[in-house]
Amino acid sequence: MIDVINLRKSFDKNEVLKGVDIKINKGDVVVVIGPSGSGKSTFLRCLNCMEDPTGGSIIFNGVDIADPKVDINIHRRRIGMVFQHFNLFNNKTVIQNIMLSPVLCAKSDRRKAVIKNFFSKNKQPVQSVAQIKKDAEENARKLLARIGLEDKADAYPSTLSGGQKQRVAIIRSLAMNPDVILFDEPTSALDPEMVGEVLELMKELAQSGMTMVVVTHEMGFAKEVGSRVVFIDEGIIKEENNPEEFFTNPQNARLKEFLSKVLM
Amino acid sequence: MNFEAKINKFIEILIDYKGYVKVIEGLENTLKIAILGLVIGIVIGTLIATVRVIPKYKRLPRVLNSVCTFYVGFFRGTPMVVQLLLFYYVALPLMGINLPSVSVAIAVFGLNSGAYISEIMRSGIQSVDYGQTEGGRSVGLSFSTTMMKIVIPQAVKNILPTLGNEFIVLIKETSIVSFIGAADLYVAFNYIGSNSYEFMVPYLAMAIIYIVIVCLITVLIKFMERSLKKSDRRN
Ligand SMILES: Nc1ncnc2c1ncn2[C@@H]1O[C@H](COP(=O)(O)OP(=O)(O)OP(=O)(O)O)[C@@H](O)[C@H]1O
Numbered sequence: 132m133i134d135v136i137n138l139r140k141s142f143d144k145n146e147v148l149k150g151v152d153i154k155i156n157k158g159d160v161v162v163v164i165g166p167s168g169s170g171k172s173t174f175l176r177c178l179n180c181m182e183d184p185t186g187g188s189i190i191f192n193g194v195d196i197a198d199p200k201v202d203i204n205i206h207r208r209r210i211g212m213v214f215q216h217f218n219l220f221n222n223k224t225v226i227q228n229i230m231l232s233p234v235l236c237a238k239s240d241r242r243k244a245v246i247k248n249f250f251s252k253n254k255q256p257v258q259s260v261a262q263i264k265k266d267a268e269e270n271a272r273k274l275l276a277r278i279g280l281e282d283k284a285d286a287y288p289s290t291l292s293g294g295q296k297q298r299v300a301i302i303r304s305l306a307m308n309p310d311v312i313l314f315d316e317p318t319s320a321l322d323p324e325m326v327g328e329v330l331e332l333m334k335e336l337a338q339s340g341m342t343m344v345v346v347t348h349e350m351g352f353a354k355e356v357g358s359r360v361v362f363i364d365e366g367i368i369k370e371e372n373n374p375e376e377f378f379t380n381p382q383n384a385r386l387k388e389f390l391s392k393v394l395m
Numbered sequence: 396m397n398f399e400a401k402i403n404k405f406i407e408i409l410i411d412y413k414g415y416v417k418v419i420e421g422l423e424n425t426l427k428i429a430i431l432g433l434v435i436g437i438v439i440g441t442l443i444a445t446v447r448v449i450p451k452y453k454r455l456p457r458v459l460n461s462v463c464t465f466y467v468g469f470f471r472g473t474p475m476v477v478q479l480l481l482f483y484y485v486a487l488p489l490m491g492i493n494l495p496s497v498s499v500a501i502a503v504f505g506l507n508s509g510a511y512i513s514e515i516m517r518s519g520i521q522s523v524d525y526g527q528t529e530g531g532r533s534v535g536l537s538f539s540t541t542m543m544k545i546v547i548p549q550a551v552k553n554i555l556p557t558l559g560n561e562f563i564v565l566i567k568e569t570s571i572v573s574f575i576g577a578a579d580l581y582v583a584f585n586y587i588g589s590n591s592y593e594f595m596v597p598y599l600a601m602a603i604i605y606i607v608i609v610c611l612i613t614v615l616i617k618f619m620e621r622s623l624k625k626s627d628r629r630n
Pocket residue numbers: 142145147165166167168169170171172173174
């Protein structure tokens with residue numbers, strides 16, 4: 132589904148990613164670990180071109196989205212992203228957060244369809260704007276029910292706990308029906324007692340077959356939920372394996388050292 | 396003439412010689428110029444501020460940015476009286492356009508405040524956490540949609556007090572539009588003064604009107620600030 136080929140990224144003269152190759156298939160849960168500053172976030176953020184790659188390709192559903200000529204916004208609809216600091220829209224209520232992009236995207240598609248209909252003979256039916264909103268709201272409420280926060284629909288993000296914010300952020304990306312969701316240290320900014328609820332939701336997602344790429348320091352999650360674990364160090368993938376082999380039989384010296392530090 | 400006689404004279408001109416018509420007309424023009432100027436200024440200022448924060452890898456944003464720099468430099472670098480005179484007596488006649496002086500004043504006030512508001516708006520946009528932009532972009536919204544729906548509403552909330560100040564500045568600055576013959580409050584009270592050969596009370600009254608307007612605006616801004624704070628409150 133995502134085919135990363137020789138991905139490179141520099142910030143000015145600082146080369147952070149030095150040629151990363153990885154294939155992410157449908158249903159994969161790829162867990163990315165590595166030391167601080169090794170380029171994990173940069174790698175993840177290149178996958179939806181939040182950072183523009185300086186070299187290589189990212190083939191997503193057959194299209195090289197690293198090509199600057201591609202309309203990235205269309206592809207980002209299919210690639211969810213969950214951030215360390217949630218990044219919920221502070222000026223919108225919880226349900227507006229979830230509905231905003233689905234409604235705007237459907238409306239923009241609708242406009243295009245209306246224009247196309249105008250110039251063509253065989254008219255395609257288009258949804259009414261009211262219907263678009265109704266569908267989006269229904270879906271948003273269903274997702275809220277799934278995480279048990281129906282009663283927070285009209286609350287503003289500032290009134291939620293960290294764990295609640297992150298779970299809302301996860302269903303916000305889910306509301307776009309993405310093919311894959313990227314997670315950048317989703318539990319690092321949370322109080323310890325809230326980490327569990329977020330990991331639980333992510334595990335649920337993984338079991339439902341969602342394709343996920345997760346940068347995390349939660350080794351327990353990597354072992355239990357990951358289908359593959361990747362070690363990024365000094366801007367390249369130093370080791371990639373199934374969790375079992377990865378943790379019990381690491382090959383790379385830097386990985387051994389890293390694991391001995393984090394698994395103590 | 397003692398003070399009481401001066402007041403009587405003032406009231407006589409104001410009421411019996413229809414001075415109040417001039418005052419109302421002046422008040423109307425003053426408010427029209429300041430309010431419409433502010434609205435135009437907010438639109439222009441928001442556009443410029445947006446251009447300023449667009450990532451500058453491509454050529455078009457860079458060109459637009461230079462244009463904006465020139466624009467802001469011109470309007471902040473010259474006195475507004477000069478801008479009024481330039482537009483009314485130089486630029487528009489050269490283009491063969493003939494506009495009433497109030498319209499020209501509205502346009503110049505709009506262009507001028509646009510330059511100032513662009514700087515205010517830019518600092519407002521920069522005060523909004525970049526995570527808000529990233530959140531919007533990550534769900535597939537374009538840069539401009541993210542700005543319009545997410546960032547600018549939050550920026551406006553942050554800069555509302557400063558924007559209110561700009562409005563107050565505009566109200567006060569309207570007292571220069573008589574330079575191009577627009578009838579504002581100054582013209583009205585000057586008319587009353589010249590008819591009574593007595594300027595003390597008219598100018599005092601003019602000052603009081605300005606103060607009352609400014610106080611009203613201050614209260615209005617406070618009220619707006621409070622109602623916009625609702626998304627910050629824990630409930
Ligand atoms: N926007 C940026 N501009 C310049 N340099 C950057 C930028 N983002 C990241 N870097 C640099 O790239 C390198 C890798 O950063 P990155 O955030 O990808 O590391 P990381 O593996 O996610 O680390 P951490 O575990 O601390 O999150 C760092 O040296 C950082 O200073």
